[in-house]
Amino acid sequence: xxxxxxxxxxxxxxxxxxxxxxxxxxxxxxxxxxxxxxxxxxxxxxxxxxxxxxxxxxxxxxxxxxxxxxxxxxxxxxxxxxxxxxxxxxxxxxxxxxxxxxxxxxxxxxxx
Numbered sequence: 001x002x003x004x005x006x007x008x009x010x011x012x013x014x015x016x017x018x019x020x021x022x023x024x025x026x027x028x029x030x031x032x033x034x035x036x037x038x039x040x041x042x043x044x045x046x047x048x049x050x051x052x053x054x055x056x057x058x059x060x061x062x063x064x065x066x067x068x069x070x071x072x073x074x075x076x077x078x079x080x081x082x083x084x085x086x087x088x089x090x091x092x093x094x095x096x097x098x099x100x101x102x103x104x105x106x107x108x109x110x111x112x
Contacts, residue, residue: 001025001035004055008037012050019045021064028060040064043071044103068092 002025009022016022019042026038036058039050043063052059070092073083093100093111101109 001057004057005037008054008057011054015049018042019064020050025057026060036060038062043067044100046104068096070095 005022005025012020012022021040023038023040025035027033027035037054037060039059039061041047041061041063042065047061050059050061070088071083073081090111097109097111101107
């Protein structure tokens with residue numbers, strides 16, 4: 001299993017420059033002995049560059065660092081509204097379109 005992790009790290013090592021951090025293996029279901037590869041990445045990251053699974057192990061990710069203002073919430077609000085609502089993404093893109101274009105290296109990127 002560690003060989004799979006080592007192969008994953010070497011294959012996706014280039015994404016570390018974009019903020020990917022490979023945390024290692026984690027057991028998420030002790031009864032079934034199910035392991036996953038744990039990663040963390042910044043909020044603004046092109047997830048299409050990573051697979052959903054690698055050599056039979058699922059990839060589980062978390063966002064490292066702070067969230068943009070549009071996604072910040074308090075504990076009471078989380079009961080009333082969906083943190084990842086589409087309108088929040090729309091507001092974020094409206095506010096940060098130039099930053100997003102720069103991060104992904106595509107100056108011609110549009111919302112549509």
